[in-house]
Amino acid sequence: MDQENLQSDQSSRYPNLEIAQLKFKLSLPEYSNDEELKKKLLDIIIMEEMGPYYEIVSKDLGWTPQDKIIQELKEKNATKLAELDKAIDDALENLSTIDVKVAYLSKANYLCKIGDKENTIKALSQAYDNTVALGCKLENVFKRMRLGLFFMDLELMHRSLQQGESLMELGADWQSRNCFNFNKALHCIAIRDFGTATELLVAAVTTFVCTEIMAYADFIKYTVLCGVLALKRCDVKKQLIDNPDIQQALHYNSTLKQYLFSLHECEYRLFYQRLADIEVMIKEDMLLHPHYRYYIKEMRIKAYDQLLSTYMSVGICYMAGQFGVSEDFIEEEVSKFIAAGRLNYKIDKVSAKIVNVPLEKNSEVFKAVIKQGDLLLNRIHKLGRVINI
Structure with missing residues (x-):
């Protein structure tokens, strides 16, 4: 094993996305002063020896770093990393390529655990360079994908996906x-x-x-x-x-x-x-979170269109009742989306109805046929000139 499989089982725990989610939640105004959540995150940081991540959290969330915690975590991190570096040196001098890979992965796993993104990427790259098996290479790439997700580093996720796609073509x-x-x-x-x-x-x-x-x-x-x-x-x-x-x-x-x-x-x-x-x-x-305004807007449009598309016209009063909102709200909402070209209806102020506007599909098809016909005739004329020459 199975050193490789044991290493894989241990490393699968990190990075823990629940920690990133907890940090994100504390960044929201409604949770920024939640002492219970703060304590939960700090307890995890201390338990997992997350020295580098503690500094990131303190900066991003506006916490005042506690010198005692920083010092203790730095000492633990330095001791463990020195031990891991020693194991790498020993593997490089005395052991096989697989052992070298495992040693680098052990270091990458610990760096990932404590929230040191850049050094984790470096250690994973060193492990990858000593990896032969396709499955192990893919696990390495998946680790980087998760690391990108943990830190919401879209560029890292994109690069890792591109590398993973190339490996997939080899027969995963x-x-x-x-x-x-x-x-x-x-x-x-x-x-x-x-x-x-x-x-x-x-x-x-x-x-x-x-x-x-x-x-x-x-x-x-x-x-x-x-x-x-x-x-x-x-x-x-x-x-x-x-x-x-x-x-x-x-x-x-x-x-x-x-x-x-x-x-x-x-x-x-x-x-x-x-x-x-x-x-x-x-x-x-x-x-x-970055998409919540877009998502809610699109779902409103989808719901409005689903209701309106089944009738030639719908009373604003009826539609407001269906959605459980005021008539003014519905009229303002639908007007806004009509003006933006997202809903193909019009509002009849006199009858207080929203009227379905049929799409001129036949006209659009006719224009497309004429355009394609003109292009075809031009090509035929050009071909005719070439043949005559």
Whole structure:
């Protein structure tokens, strides 16, 4: 083993994304003075000997660093790193390439554990240079992907994905492909590519293996949130609602379940209530937080369009009642999205109705045919001149 497998099992714990999520939550105004959360994070930092990370946390959250804690953590870090460097030197002089790789991975794992990003990347690169097996190379790359996610370093995630994609072409096994696709999905969420993220997440529902990154319940949360936004209504039913694994997981999350089902079943008042809960959920999630305004706006547009598209016209009073909001709110919302070109309707102030504006599809098709025909004729004329010459 199995030194390699033991090393892999130990390293899979780090980086712990729950720590990054806890730090992110404390960065939000509503939690910045939460003493219980502060104590929880500080206790973890001390227990895990996270000297470098303590300095990052203190700077980012505006904490006053405690000199005693800093000194104790630095001493522990220095002692452990000296021990790991000695093991590396011994492996380089006396042992095999595999032992050298394991020694570098041990150092990378400890640096990752204590939150030293740059030195972790350096140690992982040194381990990679001494790695032969494809599976071990992929594990190394996956580690870097998680490190990028922990620090929300999108550039590191992107570089790691590119490297991982090249390795995949060499013939990775089933589990490695699943892990790669899941990491790619997380990167897609981070860069607001919810369509690709949905495709990858839905495909992984029955084969999810990356429990070292997040719990299955959190994986389902991301799958549903992305899918409701990115999928058409018929595909939401096919890929999410009728999926037995998702149904079972949602049994323990009534908010997410009602959010998914209410929009599909046109229960707009309940949907709006759950959307407010989802907004809080997204705002407190470090991966989704940068997109929460965009997400909520797009889901409102999707719900409005779903209701309006089924009628030639809808009374503003009726629509307000369906969503459980005031008439003024609905009129202002819909007007805003119409002006932005996001909803193809018009508001009739006289009758207080929102009127469906049919798309001139035939006209658009006709224009496209004429344009393509002109291009074809031009090419024929050019070809004719060439033949004549």
